[in-house]
Amino acid sequence: MKELAFLALVVCLLMVVPTQNTRAETTSIDVEQELQSLGLQSAAEIMSAIETGFLQGRLTPDEMVSLLSNLAAYSGEKEDKEILLLTIARALKDDSLPVTMLIDKVEEGLARKVPLQTIRQMISERASLLAEVRDLLYMNLIFTSSEYGQENCLVLPLPRFDFLVTQIADTLADYQESGRSPLEGYLIYQEMRTRLSMLQQNAIIPAEDVELILERIKPESLTHVLSNVLSQQQQ
């Protein structure tokens, strides 16, 4: 019986070890510490938005710690860093948008050693695009919450809705950044169809979501989205 007791003890220890490792993971306290090290005036507003992102499952502490520590180590004006973070925070909390794409672009810009002002401008454009695309889905009766329970409307779970918004906005942003005309609605639509088809072929996105988007969203509405974003940026 001694051997059995010893083996039972080993099993218990093995079950405890992973739990202790989990406790060592990054938490919102680490995020707050990184944010404080930047010494920003709007730290409380930014932190509040980040907490909302954690609750919604739209952000993880790891990606925020990575972003904030990279920003802290980056040379540039504190004001630029603050505006950059505020843009992301407001997109997340005030506009309830998915911000993974924005964080990824900031990380890329920092890695490429792009001036903060250029990154700021790009993030601002992409945040506007996310909002416009989200509104476009709403207009086409594609929602993410049951509160919009109209007739003929389709309610998607938040992660699927966020993924669609992100992929469409990213496609439009890539199109815009390639320097092509925002008036070529059919070309923009083709780009979107290609992106969604690739995602579908790789089973990253359900076929029904792709069919839904291609059926409901028309080329002219994509032109409208890009024109709106351009006019917002010019103002």
Place this chain on the structure above:
Amino acid sequence: MHKDDLEKLLRDTLQQEVSEERHYLDGLEKKIVAELTGRLPRRGWLQTLTRLFAQMQRSHRRQLAVIGITAVIFLFLGIFVSERLPLFRGLFSAYDKQHTTTITANSDGGQLLFVMPAPGAQTVAVVGSFNDWKPTLLTDEDEDGIWLTNLSLTPGRYEYAFVVDGRWWGQDPLADEYVRSFGGYNSVRYVGYTGDNI
């Protein structure tokens, strides 16, 4: 009738009758075995195991218990190691936070090979949306100028570029597509799922 003729007639008649009735004998053994087996009381696997366990000596029972617990320990160890080693990571947790349903990643665990020909280069790295744009170094062990690394990625769409001695190179011939970004190029690769239950 002659005696020999009578004998022949009898033999032929018997042979004919035997050959006509032979089909009754075909498979008779199987039928009997099946019927007997059907009459035997059936035991479930649990009952059989319990009976075997009861028949065992006490020392054998203890040995069996030790083997069982050892197997459980190895199972836990397997899961524990698989979650921590990069090579196996994702085998048990192929869940993408962007989806609402669990789906299985490629059987190769989403392994993606990055290859960059850069003869004479000092360092070659890959940066992308899979590593927060932080460099993952490529190696050229046989010093033939072909640098490579194999990364385990969860399914998704990834933008990336190579960094050769500090210079960015965003047009990988193995890429699925290219996009413009910050005035340069990024390569794009899709890592897919197997199956269609998304």
